Amino acid sequence: MKRREFLRKSVGAGFVAGTTLSFTGYNKLFGSEIPEADTPYDLVAVRGGEPEEMFDKAIEAMGGLGNWVKPNQSVLVKPNIGWDVIPERGANTNPGLVKRIIEKCYEAGAREVVVFDHTCDNWRRSYQNSGIEAAVNAAGGRILPGNDERFFRDITVPRGKQLKEAKVHELVLNADVFINVPVLKHHGGAQITIALKNLMGIIWDRRWWHRNNLQQCIADFGTWRQPDLNIVDAYRVMMQNGPRGVSEDDIVMMKSLVISPDMVAADAASARLFGAEPHQIGHIRMAHELGVGTMELENLSIQRIVV
């Protein structure tokens, strides 16, 4: 990049960031931004394949990623990269899946795809050892840090019961399209963690949530903004000792994938795969009650695919 171009870009970017941040009321903005995509199904579940091919089948059934990602848009892909462990331990989202999603985003014409997580373990090591850094780079995306409070901006959660405000990573605010890519696993504190819980990786002060009714906070945050699409990785599923896991003994090769624009529906279906009833999981039930989405799967049009 030439110096002049750099200066122009930085001034421009600074101006956009500054002016964007001086406005409030993002909820409406995002509310209207959720594309009323003509998707044939509310939810697609795939079983029995590798992560990449299951995603290909699922997104094809959903009418293609182009329903969500338009040419020249910027896309944020948010996997779970919370832990400094290898992919075989199932504590982070499958790197192969992340790679394929990014490739599909570019195929759909995305201008850029960025990835981050506010990790629990050291972020550099988590990015590396999860295999996700390499996957993102291989697919041409950019993996950026989420470890510093300076990246986070204040937002309000007007519909939250317990949680009224939070600090959200600016990459979420700046992205045109937000794709949530959680991994399904057991969780000691929140029972299980899927799409709703994965959003704890885009906020700053998680400790406050832990201190102040964790389940309600997770559900409340769902009212702030729905990701445009949720892709649940249920390939290697940690059935116990979550969220970090102790060894590969905790893993069941479930070889499944769930996608839905509705976070609550995606969580409900994934919970069933896990062997739990959605209404027994505090934050899923609470999010359903808040109208974030629906956990009543029988009312949804679902496509089931076996590879």
Added chain:
Amino acid sequence: MQARYLKPLRVIISLFFLVFAAMIFIDFRDSFSENFISSFLFLQFAPSVVKIIQVAAISALGFLVVLMLTVLFGRVYCSTICPLGIFQDAVSWISVKLRRKKWPYRYTRPHNILRYSLLGLTVIFMVFGSILILNLLDPYSNFGRFMTYFAKPVVLGINNWVAPMLMSGGIYTLYPVTLPAIRWEVMMFPLAMLILVIWLSLKYGRLYCNTVCPVGTLLGYISRVSLVQIYIDEQSCTKCGRCDRICKSSCMSFREGLVDFSRCVACYNCLRICPDNAVKYSANHGRKINLMALNPVAPLKQSVTPQDNDTTGMIDDSKRSFILTALMMLFGINRFAKGAVEDIPEPEQDTTIPEDKNYPVSPPGSISLKHFNKACTACTLCVSVCPTHVLQPSLLEYGVGGFLQPRMDFHAGFCNFDCTSCGEVCPTGAILPLSVDEKHVTQIGVVKFERENCVVYTDNTSCGACSEHCPTRACDMVPYIGELTIPEVDESTCIGCGACEYICPTRPYRAIYVDGNPGHMIADRPETERVEREVDFDDFPF
């Protein structure tokens, strides 16, 4: 090679050592591999000596190389390898340039009593199992502290100021890094040393190295018999005095035609400055001339021998004892030191440690507080490489003998389960390297849980952050009331990584915390049962 070119060669090598020594301490981006760091530090003298007392390993033989270099060529270590020495050269070089003082130094007498006393004190303390004096005076460790405490914050500040600007311009090569603040009390001693070193180097060149530094004094003592020495060839010398006035060690007297080679740091500036080629650097000849030249001008020295004066016997004792210790170190005899260690008191727990914790936590691989306290020179390299910043300098948490040695501060971070960096880089053997597998069961402390502090108990809300972060399931969530679960701890599988304490949201006292093990233990491996579950890919449970 012509002697004139020794100086530029010295400058080039020394810059390499200075730049990398500074960078491994300042680095906050994991830029250097542990392997590079430990090989780079192989030649650092004091750490190597301390290490050979702890472990008989080839990686601890760097000091032998330095001793050999010294016996052959004099204190080349001090001018080319020692980062503090080179740092002082840089300071004096800048000041000389600024002041435009062409002839900044002149010959002075050695401060023998002071330098041999400090060396003696260092050795005596070490013989009795305390590393305190070495810790305070060692040039490498002092340099490390300067970098970690003063240079790193400056570099980091610039990085954190520039990175967000670049990022908003779409350039992500830099990223901000936040480090836990170092307490001001901890910085006082390094600050005092920094001021002392800079002041001495501004005013007197290498006076620190020739009075305070125990390594300089030891190598100086040895270099009196070095094979190759600098000397003044009286025949060619025109008494112009240039060498005398350029010598930052103030060890050349042109009037007397002598070189006090024990103070010469082998910078070779004199070789380059002499217009008459009268300053020579050659084998054997120099030693004789220097010894002859020294003796007549050192009448003081003669009265200093114990035969003549009993009151100064201490000096000689210290020389003897250091020779003795040096010999013992050479042969790896550490029984003497070990035996003596039993007399050193345990860290004073009563003064600075919070009521509910009995021992500070030393890093994994440090075997025990005792081992760690007697081998760590507080160079802060581990503090610098620790990716989670859990290693923080202590003040007196380990007691006076452990002044400034790093401890595990679980309010600053927690020990990454799969990380073994600190042991891999530690140059003194205070933290010995562990394999990842060994690390997984090395119990540096044990968990304690105060149920009545726990937010689940006090607020009837779900939390589980501790259990979430626990790598061994030593902290597990068990049914409490209704949907709620509450932590239950198992000391046998706890390794004391402090993840629970770090993440625990309660204040001011944490509901879950780690108390140090004075001697590290082996934890049980967590027993996990393999999840047995039939997966039917044709079955969709919805």
